[in-house]
Amino acid sequence: MTTTRRLGRSGIEVSAIGMGCWAIGGPLWGDGGQPFGWGEVDDAESIRTIHAALDAGVTLFDTASNYGAGHSERVLGRALAGRRDRVVIATKFGNRSDEATRQWIDTDASPAYAVRSLEESLRRLGTDHVDLYQLHINDLPVPAALDLVDTLEDLVTQGKIGAYGWSTDHPDSAEAFAAAGPHCAAIQHDQSLLADNAAMLAVCDGHDLASLNRGPLAMGLLTGSTRAVGADDVRGRAPEWLVWFTDGRPTPQWAARVEQVRAALTADGRTLAQGALGWLLARSPRTVPIPGARTVAQATENFATLALGPLGDDAFAEVERLLADLRPAHAG
Numbered sequence: 001m002t003t004t005r006r007l008g009r010s011g012i013e014v015s016a017i018g019m020g021c022w023a024i025g026g027p028l029w030g031d032g033g034q035p036f037g038w039g040e041v042d043d044a045e046s047i048r049t050i051h052a053a054l055d056a057g058v059t060l061f062d063t064a065s066n067y068g069a070g071h072s073e074r075v076l077g078r079a080l081a082g083r084r085d086r087v088v089i090a091t092k093f094g095n096r097s098d099e100a101t102r103q104w105i106d107t108d109a110s111p112a113y114a115v116r117s118l119e120e121s122l123r124r125l126g127t128d129h130v131d132l133y134q135l136h137i138n139d140l141p142v143p144a145a146l147d148l149v150d151t152l153e154d155l156v157t158q159g160k161i162g163a164y165g166w167s168t169d170h171p172d173s174a175e176a177f178a179a180a181g182p183h184c185a186a187i188q189h190d191q192s193l194l195a196d197n198a199a200m201l202a203v204c205d206g207h208d209l210a211s212l213n214r215g216p217l218a219m220g221l222l223t224g225s226t227r228a229v230g231a232d233d234v235r236g237r238a239p240e241w242l243v244w245f246t247d248g249r250p251t252p253q254w255a256a257r258v259e260q261v262r263a264a265l266t267a268d269g270r271t272l273a274q275g276a277l278g279w280l281l282a283r284s285p286r287t288v289p290i291p292g293a294r295t296v297a298q299a300t301e302n303f304a305t306l307a308l309g310p311l312g313d314d315a316f317a318e319v320e321r322l323l324a325d326l327r328p329a330h331a332g
Contacts, residue, residue, distance in 0.1 A: 003057055003306045005288055007088070008210040010163035010185035012131060014088050016281060017306055018060030019053045019299070020214065020290040024075055025068025027232050028097060030104045037068055037102075039233040041294055043075050050079035052296045054086070056303035062188070062212065062290045063125075064092035064136055065117050069099040073124035084127055090186075090212070091125070092136035092167055093117035107137050109144050111151035118160060133161040134188055135177075138168050142176045149181040156183045167214070171199040178207035188212035191287065192222065193279045193319055194244075194257065204286045213280055216289035217302075218244045221254060222276040224262075257326055264318040270308060273301055278311035279319055 005016045023038040024046040030036050050061070061080070063072045073091065080087055093114050096105040108117075118133060133155065135145060145166060152164040163185035166177050174187045184207075189200050191213035204211045217223055219235055221244040229236045229248045236248040244254050258272070265275025273291070280289045293299040311319075 003309075004059075005285070006210065007132065007163065007288075008185035008204070008286075009208040010132075010183070012088055012162060012185070014060040014210075014288060015058045015306060016288060017058065017277060017303060018062055018090075018212070018288055018290040019050065019058050019303070020292040021061055021063040021072045021076055022067045023292040023294045024049070025063075025072030027102050028066065028068055028104060029102055034239065035232050035234050035237055036066075036104055037232065037234060038292075038294070039230050045296070046075050046294055047079040048296050049293050049299045050076065052299040053293065053303055054083065056299065057306045058303050059086065060088045060090065060288065060290070062090040064095070065121050066092075066095035066097040066104060066136070069097035069102045069104075070120070070124050071099070073121055077124055077126035081126060088131040089125060089127065090132035090134060091121050091130050092134040093121070094136040094140070107140075109135070109137055109140050109148065111148055114148055114151055115155070118155065122160070129160050129162065131162040132186060133164045134186070135164075135166040135168075139170070140168075140173075142173050145173065145177050146180050149177070149184075153181050153183060165209070165212070169197065169200070171197070171203045174200060174209075175203045175207070178203065178209055184209070186210040186212050188214055188290075190215045191280065191283075191289075192216050192218050193261065193276055193323065194218050194222070194254065196283070201284050201286065204284075209286070210288055211284060211286045213287055213289040216280055216291050217273055217276055218254070221245070221250050221258060222273060224258070224272045226250060226255075257323065260322050261319045264315045264322065265311070267315055268312060270305075271301055274305045274308055275311060275315070277302065277305040278308060279316060281305070282310035282313075282316045
């Protein structure tokens with residue numbers, strides 16, 4: 001069974017499922033006390049979790065400069081010390097935050113900040129290069145994104161990044177960005193069986209890009225968990241875009257849809273989460289889900305999907321039948 005995929009036109013080979021490192025960053029706060037993190041974390045357990053992911057065959061780790069105001073990068077760097085040559089590191093830029101106060105400040109899409117943010121990320125990660133460097137402002141106007149391309153190409157030439165991409169849910173934005181520079185290799189976007197962005201996958205096909213799937217488990221909804229989350233968790237005070245949770249609990253209508261597809265996803269003995277990740281692997285040869293994990297148990301469950309592989313054709317078709325016309329529309 002193939003357990004690796006290609007990171008678009010970069011040619012970089014990565015595990016077919018990566019580990020998202022947002023949750024291990026710990027708290028981050030926005031304006032008005034809005035939580036942007038996943039609550040308090042145990043760094044020692046986070047490091048054990050990263051090692052468990054490595055043991056399961058994960059080679060791609062996705063983080064960002066503002067996850068925990070840089071804390072995620074620091075923890076990832078510690079966990080990968082002595083193992084850097086075994087992994088592919090993806091990070092992001094564009095959000096400024098204060099590491100001392102864990103406070104988000106604002107966004108900065110200037111080329112100068114892209115260079116400065118990279119240097120700061122490299123220090124926190126303890127490495128001399130990142131393999132994939134991603135713009136982290138979803139709704140940035142296309143002209144401002146295109147202003148970054150020459151700088152990003154220069155960073156590739158210098159060997160400080162291997163390739164670059166954009167974390168955006170807008171297919172038109174992704175298409176313009178991919179067409180502007182030869183080393184654009186990936187688009188990171190919201191993608192799960194509950195939120196299928198077919199237009200973005202078509203852009204990835206057209207430009208030979210990897211589709212990095214953030215939110216592959218719908219922020220935990222597709223794990224079947226029903227426990228309430230705390231006020232320091234982004235799901236506890238969900239922003240407008242986070243439809244899966246209301247007041248810290250799964251939104252009833254979306255929880256009901258998960259129950260509709262549970263049997264199809266678990267028919268071959270998978271857990272619900274493994275079925276949801278298997279659906280993504282079956283959706284397209286370009287998809288690379290990046291579920292988060294902050295405990296060894298979560299890593300063990302999620303990344304066992306590498307051995308299980310894509311969901312079978314019959315189960316995939318059944319999920320599609322059950323969810324027809326029920327998914328939210330993506331902005332385009």
